Amino acid sequence: LAKTTQPISMDSYEGQEVNITCSHNNIATNDYITWYQQFPSQGPRFIIQGYKTKVTNEVASLFIPADRKSSTLSLPRVSLSDTAVYYCLVGRTYNNNDMRFGAGTRLTVKP
Amino acid sequence: KAGVTQTPRYLIKTRGQQVTLSCSPISGHRSVSWYQQTPGQGLQFLFEYFSETQRNKGNFPGRFSGRQFSNSRSEMNVSTLELGDSALYLCASRGMDQETQYFGPGTRLLVL
Numbered sequence: 001l002a003k004t005t006q007p008i009s010m011d012s013y014e015g016q017e018v019n020i021t022c023s024h025n026n027i028a029t030n031d032y033i034t035w036y037q038q039f040p041s042q043g044p045r046f047i048i049q050g051y052k053t054k055v056t057n058e059v060a061s062l063f064i065p066a067d068r069k070s071s072t073l074s075l076p077r078v079s080l081s082d083t084a085v086y087y088c089l090v091g092r093t094y095n096n097n098d099m100r101f102g103a104g105t106r107l108t109v110k111p
Numbered sequence: 112k113a114g115v116t117q118t119p120r121y122l123i124k125t126r127g128q129q130v131t132l133s134c135s136p137i138s139g140h141r142s143v144s145w146y147q148q149t150p151g152q153g154l155q156f157l158f159e160y161f162s163e164t165q166r167n168k169g170n171f172p173g174r175f176s177g178r179q180f181s182n183s184r185s186e187m188n189v190s191t192l193e194l195g196d197s198a199l200y201l202c203a204s205r206g207m208d209q210e211t212q213y214f215g216p217g218t219r220l221l222v223l
Contacts, residue, residue, distance in 0.1 A: 043203075101154040
């Protein structure tokens with residue numbers, strides 16, 4: 001089972017780029033990597049998903065090295081509203097009970 | 112498209128009671144998964160339903176059960192509630208052959 005490890009917390013300032021790394025040494029060949037954002041008492045919100053190399057959408061980029069044993073979520077120019085917990089999820093949805101959410105990284109953006 | 116909806120949003124029950132939570136997936140999504148989120152254990156998978164059939168099940172006792180209707184709406188039932196069942200219960204839906212799950216806002220259950 002792909003166990004994930006993320007930093008517990010990170011601090012940043014408005015306008016900076018934030019990179020959050022997730023380690024998943026036991027990732028399986030068919031596993032995808034997905035990142036979610038969660039605000040207090042709300043459901044996780046999908047940010048980005050990838051399998052290998054680099055994926056970019058309107059809110060973030062996801063960098064996955066060739067060995068796929070880690071991934072980095074990059075948030076460009078964060079704002080105060082990006083203060084939230086960010087979760088890394090590794091697995092395949094056809095086998096949810098093998099999917100593993102990380103403990104989450106609490107990002108605090110300061111003015 | 113409307114997102115995943117869950118009702119009720121908040122619920123208070125006492126030990127020994129039972130509770131039923133409801134989830135309506137995104138239109139067209141036939142897969143619904145349920146998760147329990149607590150400060151101590153984080154997000155844990157409960158079960159997944161697809162086309163009214165339970166497809167996967169997490170490591171939870173039989174007090175936790177679910178079902179899915181022909182319109183893909185799903186319900187989750189917890190019987191004989193315990194204090195430790197206090198949690199945020201989340202459901203997520205997914206389109207066919209898609210990897211991305213979309214979560215609802217959750218139901219906050221407090222067991223007294």
